[in-house]
Amino acid sequence: MSALSTGASVLDLLVVLACATGMVGFGLAVSRRKAKAEEYFLAARASRWPEIGLALFASNISSTAILGLAGAAYVMGISVYDYEWSAGVVLIFYCVFLLPFVLRSRAYTMPEFLERRYDGRARLYFAALNVFLNVFVDSAAALYCGALVCRMLLPGPPLWAFVAVLAGAAGLYTLAGGLRAVIYTQAVQAVLLIAGALTIAITTFVRAGGWHAITQGVDPAMLSLIRPAGDAGVPWPGLVLGIPVLGFYYWCTNQYMVQQTLSARSLDDGRGGALFAGLLKLSVLFLMILPGTFALVLFPRLPRPDLVYPTLMLRLLPQGFLGLVAAGFVAATMASVASTLNSAATILTMDVVKRLAPDLPDARIVRMGRRSMAGLLLVAVMWAPQLPRFGTLWQYLQAMLAYAVPPVVALVLTGTFWRGANAAGAAATLLLGTVCGVALFLANVPLHLLHLHFLYVAPLLLALDTAILIVVSAWKRQPASAVAAALIWTPAHYREETERLRAVAPWRNYRVQAVGLLILTAIVVVIFR
Numbered sequence: 285m286s287a288l289s290t291g292a293s294v295l296d297l298l299v300v301l302a303c304a305t306g307m308v309g310f311g312l313a314v315s316r317r318k319a320k321a322e323e324y325f326l327a328a329r330a331s332r333w334p335e336i337g338l339a340l341f342a343s344n345i346s347s348t349a350i351l352g353l354a355g356a357a358y359v360m361g362i363s364v365y366d367y368e369w370s371a372g373v374v375l376i377f378y379c380v381f382l383l384p385f386v387l388r389s390r391a392y393t394m395p396e397f398l399e400r401r402y403d404g405r406a407r408l409y410f411a412a413l414n415v416f417l418n419v420f421v422d423s424a425a426a427l428y429c430g431a432l433v434c435r436m437l438l439p440g441p442p443l444w445a446f447v448a449v450l451a452g453a454a455g456l457y458t459l460a461g462g463l464r465a466v467i468y469t470q471a472v473q474a475v476l477l478i479a480g481a482l483t484i485a486i487t488t489f490v491r492a493g494g495w496h497a498i499t500q501g502v503d504p505a506m507l508s509l510i511r512p513a514g515d516a517g518v519p520w521p522g523l524v525l526g527i528p529v530l531g532f533y534y535w536c537t538n539q540y541m542v543q544q545t546l547s548a549r550s551l552d553d554g555r556g557g558a559l560f561a562g563l564l565k566l567s568v569l570f571l572m573i574l575p576g577t578f579a580l581v582l583f584p585r586l587p588r589p590d591l592v593y594p595t596l597m598l599r600l601l602p603q604g605f606l607g608l609v610a611a612g613f614v615a616a617t618m619a620s621v622a623s624t625l626n627s628a629a630t631i632l633t634m635d636v637v638k639r640l641a642p643d644l645p646d647a648r649i650v651r652m653g654r655r656s657m658a659g660l661l662l663v664a665v666m667w668a669p670q671l672p673r674f675g676t677l678w679q680y681l682q683a684m685l686a687y688a689v690p691p692v693v694a695l696v697l698t699g700t701f702w703r704g705a706n707a708a709g710a711a712a713t714l715l716l717g718t719v720c721g722v723a724l725f726l727a728n729v730p731l732h733l734l735h736l737h738f739l740y741v742a743p744l745l746l747a748l749d750t751a752i753l754i755v756v757s758a759w760k761r762q763p764a765s766a767v768a769a770a771l772i773w774t775p776a777h778y779r780e781e782t783e784r785l786r787a788v789a790p791w792r793n794y795r796v797q798a799v800g801l802l803i804l805t806a807i808v809v810v811i812f813r
Contacts, residue, residue, distance in 0.1 A: 297437065299607025303476070304614050308453050311469045311622075331467055331547040336557025339467045339544045339623070341564040342474035344371075346620030347429035347613055348422070350481070350572055354596075355589030357576030360517030361506030362812060365569045367518075367527055372562030372805050374531040376798045379555040381700055382536055385771045387551055392634040394539050398692075400767050401699045403707040404639070409714045410692055411635040414539045415660070418628040421684050422540055423621055423664035427451055428671045429590075430617030436594045437610060447668045450614070454621040455661045467547065469622065473615035474564075480612025481571035484593070487600045488575040492582055501581040509812045522739025526686070529742040533689040537696050539627040555794045562801050566808055621664070629656040686738035687725045690745035691717030694753050700773050702754075703764050709757030717749040 331339075356364040391397040395414065399407035431446035492498050499507065513519045518527075535541055535558075548554035572593075579592050583599070586592060597609055633653040638644065644652075691714050699705045724741060727733040736744070764772070790796050 293603045293606070295603055296607030296610065299604065300437070300611045300614060303608075303611035304453060304618070307469060307473065307615055307618060308456055310472065312456070329547055330549045331544070331553065331557070332549060333553040333556030333560060335467050335471055336544050336548055336553065337560025337564065338471040338474040340541060340557060340561035342471070342477060342616065342619040343541060343544065343623040344561070344565070345474075345477060345568065345572070345616065346422075346426045347433070347617040348425040348620060349568075350613065350616060351429045351432070351590050351593050352425075353568065353572045354576030354579070354593040355591075356517070357573045358579055358586070358592045359589045360515075361503075361508065361511075362569065362573050362577055363509055363511045363515070363518040365573045365812075366509055366523045367531070368565050368568040368573070369805050369809060370523075370527050370531050371535060371565045372559075372801050374528065374535045375558045375562040376801065377532075378536045379558050379794060379798065381773050382696070383545060383554055383558065384551055384777070385700070385773070386542070386546065387548065387554055389771065392546070393631050394537050394542050395631060395635045397771075398695065401771050402695065402705075402710040402768070405707070406695060406710045406714065407635055407639075410537075411631045413688065413692065414631050415628045417538070417684065417688065418540055418624045418631075419660050419664050420667055422624040423628075423660070424668040425671060426617050426620035426624070427664055427668040430614060430621075431668065432590065433594045433597070433610060433613050436598055444665075444669050447665050450617050451621060451661050451665045454618040455625060455657065467544065469619065473612075473619040476612040476615045477619075478567070478571065478612075480609035483601070483605060483609050484596055485571050485575050488578045488582070488596055491600055492578045498578055498581055502577060506577055506580070507812070509809055516737075519737060519739065522737055525743035526737075526739030526741075529690060529693055529746050530685050532697065533685060533693050537689075537692055539631055540624050543623075543627045543630065552792075552794070556797075559794065559797050559801055563804070566804060569808065569812070621661075625657050625661055625664075628660050629653045632656040632660070683729075683738045686742040687721045687745070690721065690742060691749045693746055694749035698750055698753050699771075703769065703772050704757050704761070705753055706757045706760070706762040706764070708760040708762060709753045709755075712756040713749050713753040716752050717745065720748055721745055 353364055353368075386394075386397055389397050389400055391400065393411070393414075395407045395411040398410050427447045427450055428443075430450045431443050434446040434450070435441070435443055489495075489498075492501075505511070510520055510523070511518055513521055545554040545558055548557065575596060576592050579586070579596055583592075583595055586595060597606060597613070601609055630653065633649055633656055637652050637656075638649060694713055694717065695705070695710050699710075724734070724736075724745065728736050728741065785793050785795065
């Protein structure tokens with residue numbers, strides 16, 4: 285076997301190159317260079333549920349998640365899976381209470397949806413937050429993780445060179461085809477990703493000596509999902525109070541994820557895709573998290589947890605298989621970058637440019653979208669090599685969200701159920717909530733005046749932001765507009781839907797599907813509690 289010094293053979297590198305080239309070619313082939321904004325940014329609102337579910341899964345389980353989850357499992361055990369199984373519960377909530385109103389609004393973006401519930405100030409704030417997190421958290425982290433693996437396969441070039449190549453590959457078909465190209469390629473990338481992760485999981489389990497050898501060589505606490513209140517990883521109060529806050533932002537309001545369901549051809553397709561993604565999320569325990577914990581038996585002294593998954597790939601897989609798994613990893617990187625790139629450009633174009641110049645023709649809007657993508661991609665490429673300075677990747681991702689997103693979660697969550705929430709309360713919440721988040725971050729992280737786990741920070745800030753919204757809204761009462769009133773859930777909506785579902789076969793009833801997902805989730809949690 286002709287191999288490089290890292291253990292990556294020429295055959296493996298050729299397989300990765302062939303798969304990456306084929307993925308870019310496929311993305312360009314399915315691209316439709318049409319001028320209409322709805323086709324470019326929302327795939328003409330014609331996506332079906334399998335495409336949506338696979339796209340959601342591929343966007344979420346990116347190279348960032350693979351490295352982050354495996355590394356976190358190596359350090360703190362399988363309790364990191366609490367972020368994953370809870371996603372199904374959050375998606376069920378999204379399907380029942382929020383998705384019908386989001387699709388009915390015909391909004392292009394979640395910031396636009398927030399404007400219809402409140403006003404333009406909320407839209408601009410949320411647009412800025414989404415773009416910031418998409419570029420500096422999601423895109424940059426995905427590029428860094430993909431480049432890290434590529435550099436271990438081929439150690440000669442610097443990290444930034446791999447970042448640039450991966451960004452260029454994903455940007456090429458995304459710029460050409462918009463969300464349609466993103467969704468179609470993500471469906472293929474999801475299959476590659478699952479196949480590669482399954483190969484790693486089985487190989488790691490066998491090489492570690494099976495379940496008995498693993499339980500003998502790993503602290504039993506590392507194999508438990510429910511951890512004590514003082515646990516440094518996922519304390520159980522944080523599981524109950526903190527993870528739902530982060531999950532609600534990520535799955536229900538983040539344009540990066542919601543854009544997949546915004547492209548649905550119908551409410552049933554949107555709901556079916558979201559529930560399908562929740563089902564796929566259950567597999568993450570076996571595909572990515574348990575292998576990270578199993579690595580403690582095989583490689584107990586790795587210098588950085590972010591190196592766990594690349595080490596499993598390079599040290600355990602035979603020639604040829606390494607190339608296939610690495611190809612899935614590269615595909616995951618491209619899926620994440622393409623999705624975040626498209627969502628951030630959609631926000632900049634539709635929430636900023638279109639708002640300032642509402643009469644722009646669709647052809648100009650699409651051109652602006654492509655230029656926005658190119659600019660944002662350049663920023664992500666420059667920021668990605670800086671991420672090793674922030675400790676473990678998982679800490680970087682979760683801590684950023686815990687301090688930044690509670691004001692938006694308060695607006696969406698409270699505004700969905702309480703008619704009294706108004707624009708004055710929303711503006712005060714965004715202003716004061718941001719100040720409180722920055723102040724708490726400074727006191728907790730650089731100054732060390734407090735020692736709060738970030739899973740306690742998120743619900744604390746959410747409670748404070750909700751109180752601000754309620755108090756100011758009650759103080760400055762404003763009648764809800766007809767547009768805002770149409771976006772508020774009431775029991776009447778549930779009763780009307782119940783009547784409609786009577787004519788639907790049980791296996792097609794999303795409520796029955798949701799209950800089935802909850803039962804499967806409960807079974808997994810009980811087994812590994």
